[in-house]
Amino acid sequence: MYAITGITGKVGGEVARQLLAAGLPVRGVVRDTARAGVWAERGCELARADMADASALAAAFKGAKGVFVLLPPQFDPAPGFPEARAVIAAVADAILKASPEKVVCLSTIGAQTDEVNLLTQLTLMEQVLSKLPMPVTFLRPGWFMENAAWDVASARDHGVIASYLQPLEKPVPMVATADVGRVAAELLQETWIGVRIVELEGPRRVSPNMLAATFARVLDRPVRAEIVERQTWDALFRAQGMQNPSPRMRMLDGFNAGWIDFEKRPEHVVRGRVELETVLHSIALPPV
Ligand SMILES: NC(=O)c1ccc[n+]([C@@H]2O[C@H](COP(=O)([O-])OP(=O)(O)OC[C@H]3O[C@@H](n4cnc5c(N)ncnc54)[C@H](OP(=O)(O)O)[C@@H]3O)[C@@H](O)[C@H]2O)c1
DSSP states (O other), rough: EEESSSSHHHHHHHHHHHHTTTTOOEEEESSSSSGGGHHHHHTEEEEETTTTOOOHHHHHHHHHEEEEEEOOOSSSSSTTTTHHHHHHHEEEEEEEOOSEEEEEEOOOOOTTTOOOOOOOOHHHHHHHTTSSSOOOOEEEEEEGGGGGGHHHHHHHHHHHEESSSSSSOBBBBBHHHHHHHHHHHHHHHHOOOOOEEEEEEEEOHHHHHHHHHHHHHHHTSEEEEOOOOGGGGGHHHHHHOOOOOOOHHHHHHHHHHTOSSSSSGGGSEEEOOOOOOHHHHHHHHHHO
16 A cells, blocks of 8 residues: 555645556545545545644554655745754654655755755755665656646736746756656655655756747737846745745745756656646646
8 A cells, every 4th residue: 555645736646646547555645534535536545644743644654565755835934944844853753653665755856955945845854754764765856837827817818927937048847747746656666775866857848938938829829928037026925925035036046047956967867748738738728
């Protein structure tokens, strides 16, 4: 049996779909079983645990052949990342107690950098989980194509996407969450020793201008990308309700300056199959 956290989300959901399709038993680890009914209907066992609750997580991971863990997204962390640290400590404690055969942890491109930024939360997770006694794989995907969901309304209604990624012609490693979940499910079924890192990006890199052009094709209207000037970010993010915009701004700086990147040489980065156009279709023109 494979225990999957984040099953009601994008990546965890795809991990579970892939394992179920392969005829493998899945236990979905959810904080609210009422919201996971569809997974019970699909044949999953459900276990209730908040990601910061070590004993509930230990019970949820008990008896698992493999465990898939992710850090719940936290875009506005308090200084020092206390929210992530609480989850990481609970996850590590639970894995030690439940002692599954192997662990696949969703990490990120750039987890190796020393520069403090939003992704430091995943650097901290890698640092702690790499000390576990069982085999652990850190899956480090690029920027999720699904982040473009934030741009759908403005592309459709105004023909503009506001870009924090810049310059507008700079290609960024992006990947569809369907590829991330599929690869994670494949990794869970493998056998390996010790700690390994798998880096993953999509079939081709995507610049903000390419993102706009793809929106234009999907929405059948002109769409252009427009830079959001760096000096306006702090005030903009605070106006959107953020308390501590600095880690998010530093993450964007890291992508723009290139210090957030893959650690391995390009030929060792795994390539996904799902094209940006497919993802934009699904988020901009969802089936009715
Ligand atoms: N966005 C990117 O470009 C990018 C790139 C690389 C890596 N990542 C990493 O990918 C991860 C996010 O994956 P995703 O996009 O699949 O996330 P998602 O779609 O937002 O789903 C998050 C999942 O976490 C669950 N969750 C949230 N808080 C929880 C808690 N306290 N206890 C238990 N479960 C909780 C949610 O359950 P509910 O349904 O109950 O809310 C949901 O199933 C993050 O760790 C992020 O750092 C993101």
